[in-house]
Amino acid sequence: MKESTSEQAPFDPFRHFEFLTNRIGRLLAKQVGGRCAELGYHFPTSCIGILADLWQRDGIPQKDLAINLVKSKSSITKMLDALEEEAMISRTSSLQDKRSKLIYLTDRGKHFRCVLEASSEEQERKGLTEFSHQEITITKRVLAKMYINLVDAQRKAQHSTYE
Amino acid sequence: MKESTSEQAPFDPFRHFEFLTNRIGRLLAKQVGGRCAELGYHFPTSCIGILADLWQRDGIPQKDLAINLVKSKSSITKMLDALEEEAMISRTSSLQDKRSKLIYLTDRGKHFRCVLEASSEEQERKGLTEFSHQEITITKRVLAKMYINLVDAQRKAQHSTYE
């Protein structure tokens, strides 16, 4: 079993979060995007991330979306254009801060949540049969915390002057 | 605790793998990309995924890279152009199958692994202090299996005639 040569052990991308999350993220996005297209919703797949944030809390400014979704603010602008086109969201200028625009879901945008959640849960049931409930709970908790930590670091880094 | 109104419970993106993996994937990619740039390597961040696969097994054809990385074959062509430019890999026509090109790491490409792995492990140590060894092991195992299942499904779907 043991190699006594000077050869380096083979690299295992599956042991590294950066590769695992990245690839799984794209694979799942593809799945979700495919299902949405079938259901007749026509906006770029990545826009669903914006809706996810709005389902959690409505009426947030674009800069928050950019930070949470890990996208540039110009990307968010374009994605919102697409979502507005499809009547999923509306932009309203904030009264407190006239620079800022608050993003709200339309009824269509709210309804879409039910559609997606249903198909999403079914997909997850199918895909995660090999794992125990506990394993899945732990995995989600670890990932959720990882995400919060990373986003937080990102948010802070934005304000500091990069060395 | 219980809501007796007809209001829907707030959506929690953190409970869904598609959002968690996608966002964490992009956050980690940003980190890794930043570190590589600092070290003087100048190719698009996503190209590191190609190197990761080659570190695991050298001399594989482009189609395998496309499937494993969840990218189109045209993307892989462009990424390999960039990596070749930076002298990280070389393309060799396969003798068995003259259509196919096998991708090999150069010495520079092999060496880069050590550079990245070192900085990657340090980063992970810092980022995962709150979790037990067991939690991390479970999370990685679940993700690794998820990835294998998803990629496999993808590979099969390619061969079937899409309804």
Added chain:
DNA sequence: AATTTTTAGTACACTTTTGAACTAAATTTC
């Protein structure tokens, strides 16, 4: 063994995403 079909990779047009420059509003500094 000639013809058809499939497969691996490239080329190019098109979409998505980004970075840099810009506008307008808010905040800070003096």
Added chain:
DNA sequence: GAAATTTAGTTCAAAAGTGTACTAAAAATT
């Protein structure tokens, strides 16, 4: 409280990624 700095969002050019059409080779069909 006027001037300088920072911040939120848009615009536009450029980069990264994809889909379609293509070439050449392999495999399957006849």
